Amino acid sequence: MLSAPPSFRTAASALANDIRADIISGHLPPGGRLRIKELCERYDSGAIPLREALSRLATSGFVVAEDQRGFRVADVSAAELIDITDTRIHVECEALRRAIAQGGLDWEERLAGAHYRLGRVAMRLPDGAGLNPEWEQAHAAFHSALISGSGSNSLIAIAELLRDQTARYRHLSVAGAAGAAPEPGRDVAREHRELLDATLARDAARASDLLAGHLRRTTELVLAHASQQWGAR
16 A cells, blocks of 8 residues: 655644644634535645544544544533543653653753743733733643653653643633633642642652642633533533
8 A cells, every 4th residue: 555645744744733723722613514625725725635634633532523424623521621631630640750750850951941931921811811822832841841751652642632632621711701810719820830849859749649639720710611601512
């Protein structure tokens, strides 16, 4: 069997990244039909690499492929978010424990640098209407750095997928709570600092508890903001 040429694989990968980003940000809403013609115009793409990109996204849970009906954006629900969070806690806490046991000085420097950058970026956009994309990138980089010393590519890959799925819910909840206080009674920066300190102190039990609590609190806030929009789905 002939394999797809590199240019095709590159185009499909780039399209998958762009579509996934638009699903996470909410520009492609949950349940929305993904019509090939419209997407070709939106992403200035041919139909063949676009179908390949959608097929890839179907394997990661962002897109649903329906027999004889094409593709649609995956729905959201409270039950799914809770399941994603529980799985993410299991995966990331295990990876964090391994990183604390195995990570060296390079890992510590990478983690400290990611935390420093995160602390220098505002979480919200100036108008308060949504999350700052730069903060989102720095936040993802910090959580990636936490487990980057685990030595397990499989755990890291699964954690990255679950993190993207969580980010989608967070964007949807922020959009549904425009003008509301983003994190009432919560000091996210302090949570990150405490998590960093426990990790660098090589206190695996405390670091794991802090990470689990951090992830659960985010999910609780997302559910509080967004349940009226998609809780019944």
